[in-house]
Amino acid sequence: MMADFDQVLSCWSAVEADYTGIGGVVMTSLFQQYPDTQKLFPKFAEIPPDELAGNVAVAEHGAVLLRKLGEIVKAKGAHVAILASLATTHVNVHKIPISNFKLLKEVIIKVFAEKVGLDADGQTALSSVLDVVIADMDTNYKELGFQE
Template sequence: LTDFSQSWLTLTWCWGPVEADYNKHGGLVLSRLFAEHPDVVAGDLSGNAAVAAHGATVLMKLGELLKAKGDHAAILKPLATTHATKHRIALNNFMIICNVMGEKAGLDGAGHEALRQVMGVIIADIDVTYKELGFAG
């Protein structure tokens, strides 16, 4: 196995607890993101049910991407398109979510490093779509 293939396997293995409660982990991840990076969103959203629901959506989509094991173009292209044209989400926000998730969702060191490696590939692919659309995310 290559290091990258090993990262996918490690992350898939660590993903079970996250997948078991997307609302809990999604709420924790986005609440912390918003608290530590207020430039991402305005207002106090900690504990907000809508934040937890959106966090669950984010983590479910990430779970889909992980299960695709790199064959994620059909999943990622529409997501990248809406994040560029509708939501205007900067690329660095995806890595911030990755870092926060690694800490809040209980991933161990190997899981966190695997998440960074896999997210690096996903973010690079998002960036390709952003550039195609003329969005300097």
């Protein structure tokens, strides 16, 4: 498992170099591939699909997401405190079902393959890392009493 974190980190400088650009692609792709997810973001809910890609707020949210993901990946599995805080806000404030993180996982892997050249082995490593993160988030969700 540690090798998976290391493999993901080996491409992370490319992600850090363009958090906003890549983050915008992640969020836009999520909303276009899974339109129901856009409704979970009140400030983005009314943006027409053809205006998502150029929306500064969407890109900035994507950058926030990728910075947090970077923090989680750099923790190399020691992410309990990071996820506890994240789960609390996503349950109590945003009310985001855990299933949406699984959709996001697929989008992130595809975008990283396209935008930072993540090869097949890297995609497998990223998938494994995100599976652990999502499972740990799910544990937090259950502890917080969140039901989908």
